[in-house]
Amino acid sequence: MKISIIGTGYVGTVTGTCFAHRGNDVICVDVDPGRINKINQGIPPIYEEGLEELLKEHAGKNLEATADYDYAITNSDISFICVPTPTDASGKIDLRFIREASRSIGERLKNKSSYHVVVVKSTVVPETTEKVVTPILEQASGKKAGKDFGVGMNPEFLREGKAVYDFMNPDRIVVGADDPMAGEVIRNLYAGYTCPILTADTKTAEMIKYVSNAFLATKISFSNEVGNICKLLGIDTYKVMEGVGLDARISPHFLRSGLGFGGSCFPKDVKALVGKASEVDYEPILLKTVLEVNERQPLIALRLLKKHVPDLNGKKIAVLGLAFKNDTDDIRESRAIPLIGMLLAEGAVVTAYDPMASEHMKNVYPNISYFSNAGDALDGADACLIATEWGEFGKLNGEFGRMKSKIVIDGRRVVNPDIKGITYEGICW
Incomplete structure (x- = not known):
């Protein structure tokens, strides 16, 4: 054709x-x-x-x-x-x-x-x-x-x-x-x-797309809400979600707790569906909450960081991962964007590394320091935040030895928490 x-x-x-x-x-x-x-x-x-x-x-x-x-x-x-x-x-x-x-x-x-x-x-x-x-x-x-x-x-x-x-x-x-x-x-x-x-018909096809993305976003925010509760109770949320995901009615997909969702689809589509609902005089309480939970996750990461580094002014913080997810260079609605913004607002000196997305992030934050590998970004850092689930971050080990203070706040559960000498915090675990 x-x-x-x-x-x-x-x-x-x-x-x-x-x-x-x-x-x-x-x-x-x-x-x-x-x-x-x-x-x-x-x-x-x-x-x-x-x-x-x-x-x-x-x-x-x-x-x-x-x-x-x-x-x-x-x-x-x-x-x-x-x-x-x-x-x-x-x-x-x-x-x-x-x-x-x-x-x-x-x-x-x-x-x-x-x-x-x-x-x-x-x-x-x-x-x-x-x-x-x-x-x-x-x-x-x-x-x-x-x-x-x-x-x-x-x-x-x-x-x-x-x-x-x-x-x-x-x-x-x-x-x-x-x-x-x-x-x-x-x-x-x-x-x-x-x-x-x-x-x-066309309007049903349009709705199928929105409902698909909204449901997946809901699973993520639900997992993050549960993860936040589990952390406070000392419960491994990933083990909880492993058990939940074994239910054939639920499936294990999109149940990973962490910093939240980003990209070109989920945030935009959920917001648009909320907007469409308002046009027909309906308040979509659940969908609004999905967005609210997602916006809150970077704030929780910052709170955990400040538990270990109360005053961020002048402190060097490394952010590893800039793309909204691994295997792409897309930074649209990346959770790293609000995270970096909050660090800068606190007076932190931000260093950053991503295997693919650094050039795009330079358009958003041109004045932070970008590096071509994780080790250089970590060099002399007072703490580090993991914002994207890149596989290579799970292999980091000796690179943390280059940090001034080996504090790791993991937003994606990719770093081995048992690495000798590091102080590890998972955002939801």
Whole structure:
């Protein structure tokens, strides 16, 4: 099938490259010349495990990038909107990029005679496809959805760092469409997948995405709340959650207590769902609490640090881990961001190390000291905070000997607490 991808962020780049790998002809559209050039050269504009190899294999063959909407829409049968959907200051979703993409596609559909399907893959609140995207497409094209062109919603369920694997090995595919023909075109694109394919209307498909992320975020905040209680009672929360996770109704996933969740999805999506609920005059108490618990976890880490170093003014504190999770360079909503902010507010001198994310964090905190390895970041430190679950931090040992005071506050349970000479505190254990 001939596919155009609108937007080449995490979702767009991975979706386009993987569709190309499955034998489709793909045209990626973006406004950023740098991203376009990278994709055409086979260089991924983002880090994702396995993406570079696939992009090199298909760039210049059945995958290309352009800024030309006319070329992309004319030479494709189906377009996926993969643009950002941030939340505003109140937590409500910002749809400006969705509107711009819909208008740009609609203007090109005006002169296209063949049937074309427009699919929203960006995460949008329920009713967006039906009440925002479709009307804009109809107005810009002068045509009728469900007759002259199709509209659908196909949410993504990709984990950053494992997005290529997840695209190729999904546990489910959700196809949302408000007319049968559009739904059939989208389902045909996934022919050959053996996972369940769920068909629904567009607003149900949109809701499935939000509820999935909100539930996973809830499991994390629930685990952190339990972990905070367990620490006060001297109970190993990880052993508790091991026992809980053995229940087949619950599963062990997303039950690891720690600093909380971050990234481009969970915080934004829970806030957007809260915002959507307010529009229909409903107060989502549970979801608000999920966010509140998440915001509190870095404060608990700071409190534990100050138990050992009461006055942080002028003290050198090493922060290990800057990405919101391991195996990615993404720092969006990373728990390290508020943690560093609080340390600086206390007058601490912050040193930092992350295997992949330091360059991105420099845009947020340009004046702290960044190092190329954990040992150098720890050198002379009065304490250290572990903020990301990188595997290499679990192998640290002698590096702690370079610290002035060997105080380790572990926010991810990765450091061996029995290392000789260190004073170890787990945030929830």
